[in-house]
Structure formats: C-alpha cells, structure tokens
Amino acid sequence: MDRAMEGGVARVRRLRLAGMALIALLVSLNVAVNVGLTYGFDVGLFRAVNSWSTSYLVDDVMIVFTLYGREVIWGGVMIALFFLGGRRGKEAAITMGFVFLILISVVSGWKALEMRPVPTTSSTGFAY
DSSP: OOHHHHHHHHHHHHHHHHHHHHHHHHHHHHHHHHHTTTHHHHHHHHHHHHHSOOOHHHHHHHHHHHHHIIIIIHHHHHHHHHHHSHHHHHHHHHHHHHHHHHHHHHHHHHHHHSOOOOOBOTTTOOBO
16 A cells, blocks of 8 residues: 555544544433433523623624524625635535535424523513
8 A cells, every 4th residue: 555545544544533432422412411411500501691691782682693693694604605715615605505404404303302491581581
C-alpha cells in the first residue's frame, strides 16, 4: 500500500471511531433522560434561567427569534449561500435545507413525546 492510501485508511478509521463514540454518547444521554436521571438537573436549570430578571425588550426579542428564527434567519442564510456561494454554496444550501427538514421533523416529534416545563411571559402569557 502506498503512503497516500495508508493515510486515507487511517482517516476513515478515525472517522468511524469518532462516529461510534458520538453515537454511544447520544444513546447514553437518551437513556439517562428517559430513565429520569437528568430530570432534577433539568428542572433546576429551568428555574435558575427563568428566575433571572430580564427586561421586557429581551423577552420580546427572544419571542421574535423563536417565532421566526429558524425559518427567516436560516432561510436567508441558505438563500444567500445558494445565490452568492458559487457551486459549493449551492451544495451547502441544499444540504442545509435537507438537514433542516429532517431536524425540524425529529425535534417536533421529540417535543411532543418529551414534555418539559415551558417558560411564559407574564405580560402576554405566551409560551416560547
């Protein structure tokens, strides 16, 4: 085997090892959440973050980002990449679009299955 091929094989092995380690981490985190090991931490962090007093301006900005962030901001980035990024930009924009469609579906389903406390604003009663 020549040196370039050995380097490619080593790279593939490292990528496989990293992929397996990432999958193992995600599976272990999923098990920890589903068994309830992280619930106390999750609720404590939720209360700590939401008890911090912020201005209404910050709340309103976060509501706008929550409502329109994924579609408008990332949609704009994908459109800019598609038209201004050349061939690689088009490929990146199309890949991002497919990944976002998959992730939006998965996250929406996961949120429906995993009920967690949701913060609300006192002025509107709107849940982020």
